[in-house]
């Protein structure tokens with residue numbers, strides 16, 4: 583019998599559904615042990631405007647909070663560890679960072695193959711860079727990544743995700759917008775990855791797992807979105823440091839800076855990013871080879887880190 587350990591954090595349950603659809607379809611000789619991360623205190627869902635923006639500085643600077651220790655049977659020699667996580671402000675969600683920075687992750691992940699599963703709006707590559715580092719600091723080995731996104735146009739998905747996060751309802755905003763988040767079809771089709779994962783686990787061979795996943799379209803990337811994300815992450819680092827100078831999550835002194843950041847971000851998303859995308863595609867022919875190389879890197883194709 584082979585053993586797979588799945589560790590997820592999800593507020594709405596979307597990510598748990600994605601991971602369960604993968605693990606439920608693994609071969610019968612694989613036993614899956616599921617664990618969910620619970621933050622202390624829990625982050626609100628639905629969010630209030632204030633709590634939503636307040637999560638930015640600690641998400642970006644990767645400052646851990648607290649989670650309930652996972653009740654994992656560490657006597658079992660797990661063959662694969664699946665980590666399912668959402669993205670917060672181009673960074674891993676705080677509870678996931680907290681898990682990785684704790685002692686439990688070090689003992690569980692050490693010398694183990696790790697498969698990451700992401701459920702995001704459409705910007706996940708910068709967070710995955712941080713996750714790669716944390717996996718390697720825990721002495722684990724990243725063997726693959728599956729990233730599911732909202733496939734609607736960028737600005738539409740911003741409106742619908744804000745509606746979803748603030749209302750808790752994953753339905754059609756005003757009856758005219760599409761459903762927020764990852765489509766039901768994509769969530770159910772994720773089982774397409776199960777046979778190749780089963781094969782790797784059964785044969786204890788992960789060398790080509792990520793390439794096989796990529797061939798099955800495990801990581802969809804939109805070039806201009808990746809470029810905006812790279813620049814956005816640099817700006818978020820600056821903003822988060824600036825806000826943290828006024829104190830931690832409990833501090834009321836940082837409210838004003840958070841408010842300016844929220845206005846800045848909405849301006850960048852709705853005004854600057856469409857112009858940036860246009861410029862990006864105008865320069866595309868000149869940068870074609872560099873862009874292709876970069877996308878391959880983020881997908882993890884033929885990459886040392888995988």
Ligand SMILES: Cc1cc2nc3c(=O)[nH]c(=O)nc-3n(C[C@H](O)[C@H](O)[C@H](O)COP(=O)(O)O)c2cc1C
Pocket residue numbers: 591592593594595596597598634637668669670671672673701702703704705706743747763
């Ligand atoms: C505070 C916050 C910030 C988010 N920032 C991003 C982001 O930078 N990029 C992105 O693609 N999705 C972002 N999302 C969407 C999440 O990655 C995720 O898709 C959504 O929260 C649903 O995840 P769940 O499984 O926890 O319910 C954000 C969500 C929240 C709550």
